[in-house]
Amino acid sequence: MTIATALNPQRMRGNVLSPEQIAFYHAQGYLHIPGMFAPAETAELSDHLNWLIETWAMKDAGWTGPWRKKYMDAETEKKSKLIALHDLQYYSDAWARAVTNRKLAGAMADLLDGGPVELHHSTLHVKPPETGHPFPMHQDWAFYKHADGRYVDVLVHLDDTRHENGEIRFLAGSHKHGALEHVVKDEDGKGCTPHLPTDKYRLEDTVAVPAKAGDVVVFNIFTIHGSHVNVTDQMRRLVRVGYKHPDNAQTEGQSKGRPSWMVWGRRERGEGQVQFPMA
Numbered sequence: 396m397t398i399a400t401a402l403n404p405q406r407m408r409g410n411v412l413s414p415e416q417i418a419f420y421h422a423q424g425y426l427h428i429p430g431m432f433a434p435a436e437t438a439e440l441s442d443h444l445n446w447l448i449e450t451w452a453m454k455d456a457g458w459t460g461p462w463r464k465k466y467m468d469a470e471t472e473k474k475s476k477l478i479a480l481h482d483l484q485y486y487s488d489a490w491a492r493a494v495t496n497r498k499l500a501g502a503m504a505d506l507l508d509g510g511p512v513e514l515h516h517s518t519l520h521v522k523p524p525e526t527g528h529p530f531p532m533h534q535d536w537a538f539y540k541h542a543d544g545r546y547v548d549v550l551v552h553l554d555d556t557r558h559e560n561g562e563i564r565f566l567a568g569s570h571k572h573g574a575l576e577h578v579v580k581d582e583d584g585k586g587c588t589p590h591l592p593t594d595k596y597r598l599e600d601t602v603a604v605p606a607k608a609g610d611v612v613v614f615n616i617f618t619i620h621g622s623h624v625n626v627t628d629q630m631r632r633l634v635r636v637g638y639k640h641p642d643n644a645q646t647e648g649q650s651k652g653r654p655s656w657m658v659w660g661r662r663e664r665g666e667g668q669v670q671f672p673m674a
Contacts, residue, residue: 417505444553448630533590534577537648539649545642549638561631564601564602
């Protein structure tokens with residue numbers, strides 16, 4: 396039996412994606428979709444992103460934890476920075492259009508059994524030049540825990556990525572193991588950013604997925620991934636956008652409890668379900 400015929404037939408009737416793309420995502424836990432945004436759209440998003448970086452973004456040392464000594468030498472670790480901002484659609488009309496883009500939403504429906512689809516959040520991830528923050532191996536589930544795997548993370552690329560500036564890397568097929576326990580305390584017992592043990596989950600074992608500006612790379616909430624430090628003299632700019640099936644209940648983490656926008660289909664009303672509160 397092939398992967399394609401083993402899948403739910405609904406998955407194979409793509410709005411945007413081909414049956415082969417849908418099958419690859421469900422088998423490997425990730426997918427590169429070239430040219431999601433046209434050059435003019437990408438240029439506008441890039442311009443707005445630069446403004447957001449200068450005006451609203453947070454700049455700090457980034458993720459904490461013992462993994463830092465494994466991924467960086469002492470000098471790089473001291474200088475390493477991360478530039479971040481949550482929910483870009485609150486600050487920019489271009490990004491409000493991007494996160495509700497019809498083609499992107501249709502692709503998400505293809506990967507979520509036909510939909511419906513709701514927007515969960517968006518987050519800016521910028522690796523500054525020369526010592527831009529690497530990411531240890533982890534599942535995004537650790538940051539916004541959900542009941543099941545009907546959740547797709549999307550990396551919107553504003554720059555071409557490659558090894559030198561820290562392209563995204565995946566442990567292929569790892570989503571099939573479901574949610575994993577993460578390291579949440581450092582050597583001194585203090586809380587740290589969730590990540591997987593560096594001796595068991597290694598960047599050396601991952602598949603690199605370089606992409607061009609305007610492309611998106613998507614992956615399952617359970618797919619293990621990470622990235623190397625940016626050693627170039629230019630920023631590496633990505634925006635992560637999370638989409639989910641409305642019935643996939645969130646249990647902990649980022650954006651829990653707030654209403655999410657519908658970007659594809661309709662939200663079915665459950666028995667006794669009330670309208671969202673006004674405040």
